Amino acid sequence: MTDYTLAELAGWNDRIEQLAAEFGLDCYQQQFELCSAEDMLCYEAYTGMPSHYPHWSFGKAYERQKTFYQYNLSGLPYEMVINSDPCLAYLMRDNTLLLQILTMAHVYGHNDFFKNNRLFQRDTRAELTLATFKAQADRVRAYIQDPGIGPDKVERILDAAHALRFQVSRTGLAQAYSRQTLEQERAEAVPPRLQHDLLAFLAAKGRLQDWEQDLVTIVHEESLYFVPQLETKIMNEGWASYWHYRILQQLDLPQGLHLEFLQRHNLVVRPHQQQLNPYFVGFKLFEYLDRSLGRDKIKEIRAGERDHSFLRRYLNEELCREMNLFAYAVEGDNVVVAEVADEDGWQLIRDQLANSVGLGGIPAITPVAVEQGELILAHDYDGRELELGYAKETLKHVAALWGDGVKLRTRLAGKEKLICCNRLQEVIIV
Incomplete structure (x- = not known):
């Protein structure tokens, strides 16, 4: 039983959208879909897409998350948002009214980031996202249903491609090439275009039948879609958290909702034990940069950086100290603190963190x-x-x-x- 009506939710969304525009956020048209907890589990397992090709790994992810959720070992995401145009986001129906308000504001932050960050502009086609994923799902299902191929052979190729899914170009989409270029490449063992893209190389040069090559290409194209999200996790979540905080401060919330807002926001951006919380680091950085550089500059940063360059350029000694960051090392069976954020150690901490984010960890x-x-x-x-x-x-x-x-x-x-x-x-x- 929810504590709000759809009309109330729509009214709050209109106010949030207006404030986002007044703050200068530049967003795709936004669409929200209310879903059940069961639906959210399914969307989470299938990377948020309303249509996705079948594979056992998605079912495994679903069962694992469902079990954890049933035994209160983990929760569900408050929202899930897709880099598409229109931008599609899911809201879990069981959320409280305040949680829906907060997550809608958070989504507008993601929406602006998707539309304006250079990695997404260069490497994805938001207007084609949903249609592309559906077309790929239809092709995979057709191979599964083909009597000459069948599910076992499809699974074998998808298993191999999934194991290599992020062995792709780290500098964006492969350069444009002509039919003449492809003819020349046939005589080259490792064409320059494919030297830094192992999955594309195997699709082009491996001893694969046409349908096998198509499956590898599908996984490759999907991986390139997700690379910008991997490369900007801290920035993206920090930007969305920064803006949900600013927007809700301007909504003149009733006292009860305002108290829940503070509690929920602090849960989102709090530091985590034994792991880095990207919401926490990103929010702290954008909050600091807004105070020191101003609103126009942080929009410029949002547009031009990825996590690696963002941390290298803007994570300073003051922030390392404030966030109590440290570096650790493994010595035998023990984990020991290797560096702390003092005058000598903070740069090593910054560099280690910058080198480990996104594809840097692969x-x-x-x-x-x-x-x-x-x-x-x-x-x-x-x-x-x-x-x-x-x-x-x-x-x-x-x-x-x-x-x-x-x-x-x-x-x-x-x-x-x-x-x-x-x-x-x-x-x-x-």
């Missing part, structure tokens, strides 16, 4: 050569070693898409090593 693996049919890969070693269990299993997926042996160059314990996987998917380290 090893970069690139194709470098083909030797006697075997694919040679290189790990962009930055001082962090590969986790061997994951590396070995992932290399098997690369071999499945490549259709022959694969060797990966990396460093382990300070020495150059080769992780080799043959066509039988037997893995050794030499």
